[in-house]
Amino acid sequence: MLAAQSTPDKEFEQLIVAFCCNWCSYAGADLAGTARRSYPANIKIIRVPCSCRVNPTFILRAFLRGADGVIIAGCHPGDCHYTSGNYFARRRMTLLMSMLSFLGVDKARLRVEWVSAAEGNKFAEVMTSFAETIKALGENVKLRDLRCKK
Amino acid sequence: MQKIEQLIKEKARDLLAAGQVTSVIAWQKGEMFYDNAPGYFDNTEELDALVYNAFCAANLSKYLIANTKKDEKTAVFLKPCDTYSLNQLIKDRRVQREQVLVIGIPCAGMVDINKVKAQGLKGIIGITEDGDNLTVETAYGTKQVARAEVLLNKCLACKGSAYAVSDETIGEPMAVKHAPYDRFAVVKELESLSPQERFAFWQEELSKCIRCNACRDICPACSCEQCLFDNPESPLAGKANNNSAEEQLFHIIRAYHVAGRCTDCGECSRVCPQGIRLDLLNRKFIKDINEFYGDYQAGADADTNAPLLSFDVDDVEPGAATKGRE
Amino acid sequence: MWQEGTAVDLKTTITAKSLKNIFFPQIENLLAFERQGQKLSLEQKQLPAEKTIAFGVRACDIASFNLLDKVFLKQPVDHFYQARRENCTLIGLACSEPEETCFCRTFGIEPASPTADAAAWLVGDDLFWQPKTTKGEELTAAIKDLFTEAEGGDKIVAEQQAQVQALLDKMPLAGFALSDEECSKQAEIFESEVWEELSKTCLGCGTCTYVCPTCHCYDIRDYEVNDKVERYRCWDSCMFSDFTNMAGGNPRTTRLARFRQRYMHKLVYFPANNEGAYACVGCGRRLQKCPVSLNIVKVAKALGVTKNV
Numbered sequence: 001m002l003a004a005q006s007t008p009d010k011e012f013e014q015l016i017v018a019f020c021c022n023w024c025s026y027a028g029a030d031l032a033g034t035a036r037r038s039y040p041a042n043i044k045i046i047r048v049p050c051s052c053r054v055n056p057t058f059i060l061r062a063f064l065r066g067a068d069g070v071i072i073a074g075c076h077p078g079d080c081h082y083t084s085g086n087y088f089a090r091r092r093m094t095l096l097m098s099m100l101s102f103l104g105v106d107k108a109r110l111r112v113e114w115v116s117a118a119e120g121n122k123f124a125e126v127m128t129s130f131a132e133t134i135k136a137l138g139e140n141v142k143l144r145d146l147r148c149k150k
Numbered sequence: 151m152q153k154i155e156q157l158i159k160e161k162a163r164d165l166l167a168a169g170q171v172t173s174v175i176a177w178q179k180g181e182m183f184y185d186n187a188p189g190y191f192d193n194t195e196e197l198d199a200l201v202y203n204a205f206c207a208a209n210l211s212k213y214l215i216a217n218t219k220k221d222e223k224t225a226v227f228l229k230p231c232d233t234y235s236l237n238q239l240i241k242d243r244r245v246q247r248e249q250v251l252v253i254g255i256p257c258a259g260m261v262d263i264n265k266v267k268a269q270g271l272k273g274i275i276g277i278t279e280d281g282d283n284l285t286v287e288t289a290y291g292t293k294q295v296a297r298a299e300v301l302l303n304k305c306l307a308c309k310g311s312a313y314a315v316s317d318e319t320i321g322e323p324m325a326v327k328h329a330p331y332d333r334f335a336v337v338k339e340l341e342s343l344s345p346q347e348r349f350a351f352w353q354e355e356l357s358k359c360i361r362c363n364a365c366r367d368i369c370p371a372c373s374c375e376q377c378l379f380d381n382p383e384s385p386l387a388g389k390a391n392n393n394s395a396e397e398q399l400f401h402i403i404r405a406y407h408v409a410g411r412c413t414d415c416g417e418c419s420r421v422c423p424q425g426i427r428l429d430l431l432n433r434k435f436i437k438d439i440n441e442f443y444g445d446y447q448a449g450a451d452a453d454t455n456a457p458l459l460s461f462d463v464d465d466v467e468p469g470a471a472t473k474g475r476e
Numbered sequence: 477m478w479q480e481g482t483a484v485d486l487k488t489t490i491t492a493k494s495l496k497n498i499f500f501p502q503i504e505n506l507l508a509f510e511r512q513g514q515k516l517s518l519e520q521k522q523l524p525a526e527k528t529i530a531f532g533v534r535a536c537d538i539a540s541f542n543l544l545d546k547v548f549l550k551q552p553v554d555h556f557y558q559a560r561r562e563n564c565t566l567i568g569l570a571c572s573e574p575e576e577t578c579f580c581r582t583f584g585i586e587p588a589s590p591t592a593d594a595a596a597w598l599v600g601d602d603l604f605w606q607p608k609t610t611k612g613e614e615l616t617a618a619i620k621d622l623f624t625e626a627e628g629g630d631k632i633v634a635e636q637q638a639q640v641q642a643l644l645d646k647m648p649l650a651g652f653a654l655s656d657e658e659c660s661k662q663a664e665i666f667e668s669e670v671w672e673e674l675s676k677t678c679l680g681c682g683t684c685t686y687v688c689p690t691c692h693c694y695d696i697r698d699y700e701v702n703d704k705v706e707r708y709r710c711w712d713s714c715m716f717s718d719f720t721n722m723a724g725g726n727p728r729t730t731r732l733a734r735f736r737q738r739y740m741h742k743l744v745y746f747p748a749n750n751e752g753a754y755a756c757v758g759c760g761r762r763l764q765k766c767p768v769s770l771n772i773v774k775v776a777k778a779l780g781v782t783k784n785v
Contacts, residue, residue, distance in 0.1 A: 056406050057378065060399045061386065065701065077463065087461035091443070093468040095409060095458075098438050099402060099431075102340065104349025112468040142349060145395045148508075148704040180769045182576060182648055187769035188677045208768060213677070272489070273576050275648060289576070289646045360493070360502065362686045362713070367679035368767050380717055387718070389695055390503040390710025421767035423492060423683050 014068040014134045016043040018127065019054045023081040024116045025073030031120030039127035043071075050074065051112075052085035056096045059110060063143035069109045069134035073126070076114040086114070105142050108133055151279060154255055154321045155202040158227055161253060161320060165225050166194050171251055172222035175213050177206040183276060184263045188213060202227075204279055207260040207302055209417050211235040211245075212370040218246040226250060229257040231304070233314040234413040234449030235370035240315065241452045242411065244373045254316035259297070259305040259326035262420075266300045269293075282327060298328045303429070304416025307333040314449055333414070334437050336430055356397040358424040361390060365418035365428050371408035371448075378403070405431035410439060410456040413449040442466055477528075486532055486598055489575050490759055494689035495537045496544060498530055499560045502686075503710045506556075506696070511703040523559040529615070532569040535590040536580045536759040540689035541566070543757070546750050547692050565611045568592035570633075571640055572599070577760025579649035579773070585757060587644070588637035597633045604629050649758075652773055655783035656752060659743050666740060670778045675735035677768050682713030684770070685738070687761040693719070714738045739775045 020026040026047050032039060048054055051074025059070045072093060074086040093112045101107040113126045162174045177200065178189030184205045191197055209232045217224040228236060233254060239245040266274065266286060273289035284295045311323035340348055363379075366372045378384050379400060388396055405428075414436060418428040439446050439457045443465070446457050478484070508519045541561070548557035568590025580587050589595070594612035597604040604626055607616040616623070644650055659665070685691040695712040698705050712719060714737045720727055728734050746755035756772055763771045776782050
């Protein structure tokens with residue numbers, strides 16, 4: 001059994017995985033970079049062709065391997081490069097979030113945001129606010145595999 | 151039910167004798183009187199072992215995946231609830247419809263031998279069905295049990311006596327008699343708990359898991375050629391019950407993978423050797439789908455798109471719609 | 477593991493899970509290693525030193541430990557198993573209410589006369605106790621305040637034993653026995669045509685192997701995160717598709733082959749290598765738990781390796 005409460009670390013170094021759609025959000029991250037907008041360095045971006053490429057298993061596995069938060073960023077509904085990918089992703093993530101909450105896990109550890117290629121500022125803001133949320137929530141212990149941790 | 155057993159035998163005999171089908175899938179007698187098992191009948195001599203009574207809960211639909219890969223026709227006897235699973239398999243293109251002869255048979259609800267035993271009965275050597283009652287004969291004496299009290303959990307959520315798919319039917323429709331039952335009651339109850347209580351509940355429940363995979367292997371919706379959790383190339387090919395986090399992952403992914411295709415046949419919970427309430431995960435998804443995207447019954451038809459294979463531009467946003475206390 | 481306040485159930489005859497877990501846990505860490513620059517540090521897991529008592533073990537489960545001993549205590553000895561086994565004092569509890577799935581007598585096990593470090597019989601509200609080994613004597617001496625000398629205890633116990641025998645005679649598997657001669661015909665059984673029919677409905681799940689008290693196959697795997705690795709062993713099941721998968725391929729690629737392996741092991745290979753001892757104790761767990769009601773009784777009957785008693 002895992003200890004269900006997070007251990008208050010002195011220096012809690014959160015690890016956040018961001019799945020970014022190639023066409024919108026990843027380009028948004030680029031724009032944030034060229035505009036010299038900063039966002040927390042502990043967010044690791046994984047580029048995916050479309051938000052609907054994100055299999056729920058990827059998310060759970062990220063948590064299992066130690067991520068404290070996972071964010072999926074895709075094109076705004078209606079703007080999908082593949083016409084409808086993000087609509088499917090939306091349904092999937094809705095159900096996954098609801099299930100995580102059902103299992104007693106903070107659903108705030110998982111976030112879905114729609115960020116277009118033109119929204120560099122929004123990208124930086126979203127990532128910063130998500131990092132703050134995760135910092136407040138503390139370390140993920142409910143979904144993490146604790147082996148090799150001692 | 152005895153009369154129906156006779157009708158099934160006659161039907162199977164006719165089909166095999168006329169060469170209309172190569173094999174028949176039904177239930178065969180076990181070692182005890184209650185452990186009837188799925189069985190293949192390839193010739194008329196084998197039919198003596200065919201049985202149909204209150205202990206034929208096994209859903210036979212899944213066997214058709216293997217059967218329709220061969221170039222032959224198979225007859226299968228399905229209870230009303232089982233036809234939903236078959237219909238879903240047809241929809242998922244895992245079963246070739248034209249290679250199956252579906253014969254619908256009525257059902258008055260199947261009995262859970264564990265519930266019978268839970269009434270303090272041990273050493274059970276015989277049960278006779280007698281209308282709404284069962285007479286249980288044990289090495290320690292005889293006792294009467296009300297059928298409604300020992301029905302399988304899955305039968306309490308009976309979908310009714312209509313068949314979702316069938317070529318022929320046998321016998322008159324029967325009703326499953328039991329007290330009113332809300333299949334989402336426990337899901338709602340869990341939703342009303344605090345996250346910490348819910349987490350504790352699932353830790354307790356899932357820590358019982360021994361990773362035998364019975365839930366997956368019995369599930370008619372779990373029809374992958376090779377499961378993610380078996381694939382040696384997959385980083386998730388776990389085998390042991392390492393810790394609760396991994397069990398959690400296994401069960402969420404499994405429930406997720408059948409979401410929108412799970413007909414709520416209840417086989418996973420029925421076969422779990424550790425008695426884990428796996429149906430609650432499936433029912434949570436069903437309940438969410440119903441509430442977010444409109445009522446949906448998987449397997450009710452063989453052509454409409456499943457909820458996760460369709461969308462609406464006005465769908466709720468993730469996170470905005472979670473049910474339950476935060 | 478009992479903790480203060482946990483309710484004790486002495487009524488259940490056969491537990492859902494077998495007790496092999498106490499000596500051969502489903503998962504056991506063997507080794508941890510970590511890479512530190514150019515160095516590799518190794519940490520071998522300590523052998524369990526905890527002294528334990530297993531109370532209320534049924535005769536079939538005790539017999540299963542004797543079978544597991546033949547596997548794990550043979551050279552090369554499994555030190556983890558050995559340490560747990562030696563640190564444990566086993567208290568057998570005689571069965572008083574056998575279940576219909578019980579067939580321990582097929583394997584010469586006496587359910588009402590458990591052979592352990594100490595044996596116990598529960599008759600009404602009285603618990604009769606008899607130490608059987610030095611370990612049992614030591615434990616008895618340590619808790620001797622709990623006991624009084626039972627007048628006529630032998631007679632009361634003998635009565636219960638007779639009752640249990642009579643009950644078992646009524647059970648459906650009372651007449652089930654295996655023929656040693658038939659079971660020694662390895663090639664013939666292996667080639668039998670009935671395997672196909674029998675294995676057709678098998679789901680390939682691991683329920684049978686995991687609830688079985690004598691199944692003992694395991695797998696060794698690594699769990700790795702960055703520079704750290706934990707090597708563990710865990711129960712394996714011959715029903716799983718990756719069973720005996722090795723470099724060069726898998727010798728058993730079909731469900732039939734894997735299903736056959738399980739019963740060949742129990743009925744043929746194990747007795748051939750262990751003075752005729754079948755790798756089954758008749759606990760009936762598989763009869764209770766198999767999702768599609770396959771079991772050793774059904775298989776043995778289909779193979780024709782039974783005999784009349």
